Amino acid sequence: MSKAVTLQKTVSLLEDADRLVIVTHVNPDGDAIGSALALAEALRVKGKMVIVTIDDEISSFYKFMPGIDTFVRFSADEQVEADLLVVMDASSLDRIGKVVNCVRAPILNIDHHVSNTGYADYLYLDVMACATGEIVYELLRELSVTISKDMAFCLYVAIVTDCGYFKYSNTTPKCLNYAAELLSIGVQPDVVSDFLEMKSRNDVNLLSKVLETLDFHHNGRIASIMISLENYDADIATDSFIHYPRYIEGVEVAVMFKAVDAEVTRVSMRSRLLDVSRVALSYGGGGHKRAAGFTLQAELAVAKEQTLKRLTEEMDLL
Numbered sequence: 001m002s003k004a005v006t007l008q009k010t011v012s013l014l015e016d017a018d019r020l021v022i023v024t025h026v027n028p029d030g031d032a033i034g035s036a037l038a039l040a041e042a043l044r045v046k047g048k049m050v051i052v053t054i055d056d057e058i059s060s061f062y063k064f065m066p067g068i069d070t071f072v073r074f075s076a077d078e079q080v081e082a083d084l085l086v087v088m089d090a091s092s093l094d095r096i097g098k099v100v101n102c103v104r105a106p107i108l109n110i111d112h113h114v115s116n117t118g119y120a121d122y123l124y125l126d127v128m129a130c131a132t133g134e135i136v137y138e139l140l141r142e143l144s145v146t147i148s149k150d151m152a153f154c155l156y157v158a159i160v161t162d163c164g165y166f167k168y169s170n171t172t173p174k175c176l177n178y179a180a181e182l183l184s185i186g187v188q189p190d191v192v193s194d195f196l197e198m199k200s201r202n203d204v205n206l207l208s209k210v211l212e213t214l215d216f217h218h219n220g221r222i223a224s225i226m227i228s229l230e231n232y233d234a235d236i237a238t239d240s241f242i243h244y245p246r247y248i249e250g251v252e253v254a255v256m257f258k259a260v261d262a263e264v265t266r267v268s269m270r271s272r273l274l275d276v277s278r279v280a281l282s283y284g285g286g287g288h289k290r291a292a293g294f295t296l297q298a299e300l301a302v303a304k305e306q307t308l309k310r311l312t313e314e315m316d317l318l
């Protein structure tokens, strides 16, 4: 089990390290990328050697993020010497892929997932934080770093990604206050939302195909959509697709099934009441009470059947 540490201790662990590797989760989202880039930049300003990495392709969708070109990808046999491996926004170790084998250093995990498995040497976990970016904002203030416009931009992307522009239940007075402070540093909210909301024609074409798969189960309490392998394109951001089943009257749980390989299906869930993080955790995934996901080693139709059966059972227990 990890040693739970305070924010102050987290700051001293970061201050005491000279060479740091920062890694965030595969299939990265705006919180993963934004919080990793902001912390990396701040530590570089403090004179530290920082490598920032993800064991995955980064969708070209995120090319607008300042510093996105600084991400490196390790080869399988690479060995990196460091004083600290900082794992961000990842609730379990498999979420960082092979990076764990490439870096020999104590692990500091900075996270906000209720499903955190306690795998790190040191864990700073704040399940009340709307995003890992919210925690990084607090760290930067404690580290006495002047927050640059680029850092503020990254942190604002992180926060608005995870709280859905202050719509979700994880929106708190604190996260709104921090967002306001980031605006006073110079973040332009319309510029951020134009980047995050912008869709290519291919995105919208895919969305129209995916909406045709909309399906209702359990008397309309569950709605699902599917992305077939034929339609799968790693470079199309599909994170927002789940909003469509989620905001249909009567729907309590929305699920998206995405075939990423013949026998690999990624499952995303959004819920109003059911604790979907527990369902995700039982399948080796994780997340938050109302937004969670996992990956099944199963073909799309099999994954769909199995997940819907399980969700129906869980909802009947409520």
Ligand code: AMP
Binding pocket: 091, 092, 095, 113, 239, 267, 268, 269, 284, 285, 286, 287, 288, 291, 292, 293, 294, 295
């Ligand atoms: P998503 O549905 O992919 O947007 O993910 C919703 C939440 O669940 C996010 O906080 C993710 O970090 C988390 N999550 C999704 N998939 C996994 C997984 N395979 N393992 C752990 N956490 C996950």
Ligand code: MN
Binding pocket: 025, 028, 029, 031, 032, 089
């Ligand atoms: Mn994330």
Ligand code: MN
Binding pocket: 031, 032, 089, 112, 130, 131, 132, 162
């Ligand atoms: Mn997050």
